[in-house]
Amino acid sequence: MSSATMNTTASSTASGTSSHGRGQTIGAIASEWTKLWSVKATWWCLAGSFALMAVFAPALGTSIANSYRSDGDNTDIPIAHPPVLAINMVQFAVIALAMLAITAEYSTGSIRSTLQCVPQRGRMLFSKIAVIAPVMFVAGTLIAAVGTATTTPLLFEYADTNLGKAVPTILATGAYIALMGIFAIGVGAAMRSAVGTLTTVFMVLAGLPGALALSSSDFTKKILDYLPSIAGQHLMDGDAEPYGRMGALLVVLIWTGAAVVAGYVVLHKRDA
Amino acid sequence: MITLRGVTKRYDTAVAVDHLDLEIASGKVTGFLGPNGAGKSTTMRMIMGLDRPTAGEALINGKRYADLTHPLREVGALLEAKALHPGRSAYSHLLAMARSNGIPRKRVEEVLETVGLEKVAKKKAGSFSLGMGQRLGIASALLGDPQTLLFDEPVNGLDPDGVRWVRELMRSLAEEGRTVFVSSHLMSEMQLTADHLVVIGKGKLLANDTIDQVIARSSLTAVRVRTPDSRGMDDLVARLDELSLEIQRDSEHEILVSGSSVEAIGDIAFQMNLRLHELRVVEASLEQAYMEMTASSIEYKSSKPVTAGVAPQQGQQQEVEA
């Protein structure tokens, strides 16, 4: 290994590196795609989120059905609803994938390699989002579908199997997860450290709503609806109240946009 | 070609790079030398667009790094700190880089072969030894077949075979007409590799010269005088003392004078009618010239520093006929 060949670059011109016009944004996206699938963490996060959904959604569905049964309740449960509830937990496994796509670059130093390849900060951030968002959408949709499929038989007579309700919910779950992936990338670019990012994302998605839910004031209840995870629940369930599905989407989009702007500003200002 | 114009990097605590003006030409190996903390890595990061200069600009072929269309095809760099994910294979790491700049996959295999990592290409980069890591870093620098190459302390962690390989690699890259800019804190390393030296200390430019010029400029370069006439030698020493030259009396018949020239001392000896058996320049070693230059700018002095004017020790010097 030590005395490698010396014809360092003699053959390189032959491969015509300069004749290829690709690269730029398309190249940056292709590069992010390659990076995403060449680390184990991606696969662990995906496997973990499917496993969590397969446990939580049926458990939640069963417990709702049981409580309806004991209360003699006659309401039906939309089959995609238990997975939506489960998303409160499961989302962190999927979002971890998006978080790692940026924070692992800082913790390992590979961000320097990334920025050598794609020195324009905005393009770098965009290419990460362009890869993560569709992957998250597909993952979120499939997770919701798996959750629905595993839960439906356990709801028995309480199952509301209206696909006109279930399919939009499943797709909205994909959209919510995709947007939270982008949110996590923005926060990650702004915070850089994995611990800082995880803490922030967890606080915003779970800690804050948990704390506010304890309060009995109407005002805090209103605020709650404008947090991304609660708005996300309205988005996925398609609730008419308090602002409808499109309103819920807008709330989540605003959080996502703010995080991306914060990430971009930090990327632009700070040294790599 | 790399151009630095008034490049300055100020951190909260200190100035790491202080107004560097430089042109690094193609077709040769330019050594970038300075003690630890001199600002070499910071300068290189600024050239690569990773760190933003506080003032001034760093250009590659007249452009800022971020303005290069396909940066990897124009500039390759091995930077000081590890810049890869330990869980990714060497091959995937290079492939991701190649894709970002539209470089064909075949080229990944080529550079892996060039650095001798083709057999471990599918292994995780995190399992690599320091030397293999350096080779992978060099492979990524070569990936885009760039005209300009930067290497920050490339021989760190390499075994003697690897060191020799890197040296030959840099020489051959320069011979192909490329710009090769390589940093080191060891002059001994640069002496064997570089054509041209840029020396910095505490972020400031100390020298930008060929190796010969650096040596000639050292005050440690001295004149050896030998005469069979020990009485005459006493007189000569007295005379040179009057001119307040630094003199080291090695024996009754031999002295070493710094800060003068063979011509001046020869003339004085002639005027004094002194027979000389030896009159010649004793060059400082490159190492000594470097130590002298940077003595005042070393951040953490280890032992007694070599300061200007201290008589050089014999044996460490290269004796050259005048």
Ligand SMILES: Nc1ncnc2c1ncn2[C@@H]1O[C@H](COP(=O)(O)OP(=O)(O)O)[C@@H](O)[C@H]1O
């Ligand atoms: N990110 C940073 N923040 C603060 N100081 C820094 C930073 N990076 C480097 N420095 C300081 O800048 C100086 C130059 O460092 P460096 O460029 O690494 O020197 P060299 O590579 O020549 O050893 C050192 O004093 C170092 O402590």
Ligand SMILES: [Mg+2]
């Ligand atoms: Mg350094």
